[in-house]
Amino acid sequence: MLSITRLGSALGSRVATVTASSFQSSRRCFSRKTGNELIYPNRTSSPQITEHSVNAGSTRETHREKGDMLPPPSTSVSLPAITLEPLFKIDHKGNNELTEVQITDVDGIKVGSLEKSGGMSTIGVCVGAGSKWEGEGTRGINQAMELMCLKGNQEMGSTEIVERLDSLGSQIFALSSRDNYTMSVDCLRDNLDPAFKLWKNCLLDGVYSDEEVEECKDIMGWINTEMMGQDRLKEGIMGAAYGSSPLGNTHFVGDERQVSQITGARIREWREKFFTRGNMFIGGAGIEHAKLVDLVGEHFKDVKEGGPVECAKSEYVGGEFRLQEQNSIDGLTRVAVAFEVGGWHDDDMVAICVLQTLLGGGDSFSAGGPGKGMYSRLYREVLNRCYWAEAAEAFIMLHNDAGIIGISGASVPSMSQNLTFQILEQFAKLSYQNVTDEELSRAKNMLRCNVLTQLESRQILAEDLVRQFQTYGERLDPAVICEKIDAVTKDDLRRIVQKGMSKPPSISCVGPDLDKCPLFEQIAHIRGKDDLL
């Protein structure tokens, strides 16, 4: 369920942020002392600062004659200023209400929606295609499709698509992951018809010319170069956990040899294979169900029959990933340790999410008031007690087949061994001692509130709807999810950790001076197990 994934996001959400019409800045600082490291951290040289002020009007006289300038239009606008008096009176009849989800089968494609008052609609699709199906010759295709989601088709080129989208007041977002590919369109209700058609064109009709594919490869290169340590850590741990199984594939592909094999033809082939009637689910929020069914019926007529594509099951193996990055931006070494748990289909899925909330954590320096998890276990027992821990955070990476729960941390290289031990100790404690009632109740409340707060958003409602359907074949009402959260017990959590720890861990380290990080064998030795790489 997407709404819970966001708490332990694997690849990070990339729902595009909308440019706010006014730029609010808050919590800033600046001191007039120059050459002060406090103002310009992470720099060794002093800045050269120059300041220059002009008196308004003085430059006018010096650089040209009056009258040379192109006459501007008038500087008065036809709009009145905003005063306390409204421009006109209207009768407000609206009330905000949410309806039930309705589902219809449109010739093999399942379509679901819920209505929500408001001026916008969001429609999304979730396709059973992802990087776990990638192999030799197709590595990086999903990432490429995501980046090229607005590229041209037979009818119109990319520029025209973007212009049309802008003129309709719509936005299209695409997100690919290991398990699935989602693409959604957000538009003004008046413009549903043209926006839907445009979205369908982008989803299914892209031509992917050679030039566009080359541009995309450049971007994939940049993304790979600029990837943050934390993301590399997460990519690495999937590889460590699943080895050569499909889930072990990295999602972001930067290796030149692999990227060079991506061609427009291969992408179109991939789409033929995966984007079929039985392999996609279309959903909407803030839209009338009958309308959505009509739109799908009209525009998705030529989509071929087909169903989910087979993929070898991923088995957890455990292992190690080490990436020495001598020039990391903040000089910190990052370590993550994870153990096996169930995936999205596991009975314990909700309990796993509660466990992650209970462990919580974050950065040692973090903004935010009460409610961010400052009484979660990792804050209380690691960040508050160990001054050298720059970050300690619990994460979950759940997929259809399997899942892992882990704790990631960051510290200066010399303390990375201590950091790893602290993480292991946290896991060990969970396996031999039940959590307290207070901790459990707090975690449940936080999780419920987070889930419900996120579902306030129409965009998230739509995305959650399609993901749940693609994964489960149904969508659980938030009330049902809350009940499941309430039903989690202390024994559940302990059992989950014990089971996970009976298998080898997955370790990932990224940063400078990795020789200070303990080796897999050393960790196995501490665990008292015969874990083998």
Add this chain to the structure above:
Amino acid sequence: MLTRQASRLALQAGRRSFGALPASTASYPDYVLNAPETSVTTLDGGLRVASETTIGSETATVGVFIDAGSRFETEQNNGAAHFLEHMAFKGTTNRTQQQLEVEIENMGGHLNAYTSREQTVYFAKVFKKDVPKAVEILGDILLDSKLDEAAIDRERDVILREMEEVNKNQEELILDHLHETAFQGTGLGRTILGPESNIRSLTRSDLKNYIDTHYVAPKMVIAGAGAIDHGELCNVVGDVFGSRVKGGSAVDFPMEPAIFTGSDKRVRFDSDDKAHIALAFEGAGWTSEYTFPLMVMQSILGSWDRTSGSGRNIASKFGQEVAEHELAHSFMTFNTAYKDTGLFGIYAVAPDNKLEDLMWYMTSNLVRIVHKTTDEEVSRAKTQLKANMLMTLDGHANVAEDIGRQLLTYGRRLSLAETFARIDAITADDVKATAAKVVNDQDHALAAIGPIHGLPDYNWIRRRSYWLRA
């Protein structure tokens, strides 16, 4: 001459067409006309309570929006607002810090605050049943803050550490420099965190004075959205805040006017790999007639990032040019409004070898709006603006923030119909007129950090704020 006459006619025609608007609201779609109403109640003493209810929701956001910020501080107490924000979470006469934190966390709620130059906001996101508790807690931390001397001393280092973290973020830092130079010598030029010397020297009485001066009824709005019952909210607010907040009328609190000075500030570090540049002109205040046209201008110029995958295919002309000539890694057009002034400009992150070209295209696109804005561009920008506005009103926290902000800046919440009417009424001539006022032959303010050896000087850029021929 001809243009002036034509636009005077347009002005009259514009005013006339505005007066005729009510009849044409019939042409608005249902969702605009039926948008829920914001209920507003003014309690005795001037405190305002406003809310928008969503039926069937299980959660709500309620916040206190105060008309106070770093702008209203003096040299001596610059940083007080932000310091207070920290101290607010350190305990009250009724709750210790730990009790406060545990209470919120156990409820599963979130309590947070932010301070900007003109506003201070404290808000809470909670379950439906906890709304009265949230209001009580907000009242407690705002009006009964312990302000323990020892805690104040301990907090100094925390704030200095925060300063360090914030300064690692180039975007934040450069906007600080921009404000410092553009509004030099006035309140808006001050930073929100304040100078190091103040952070080390602010005392309990400074903070207490700040509360007594600014946390007063006419300057406060309690806004809620989601699972809120307006009547109940008014009752709770009345009980919690009612008599404990000093009354008065808004005119008791005069404001130092803002003065924009054309200027620039350059911080050169040749060893950095990217240059950060922010170019701005004096914009317009919240309630100005130029406010909405400036938003349309912002939409026309747009934003872009090279990793976004859209490449050259962005509707903004500036975006296309930047992508084609690879002038920058990313850019963003910003439009910040304050009560009586604003900043309109572009912030770009670029490599060091094409800065002159970047500035050429940047200024050229800014001035182009004065002369060559097309109807088609404006129409597209207007639709985008409406869509953006609706998109950001997604979720109770955003709605509550919108309600609070509008009540503080506009004095009322504009109905969706009025907002759309104002946006729809904008013509290409209005946008040209706005650009003529804001950009054409105007002094600019510039802040730049990084390897800026190739950045042209002030006069070079100033010369390009107008055209001699189209």
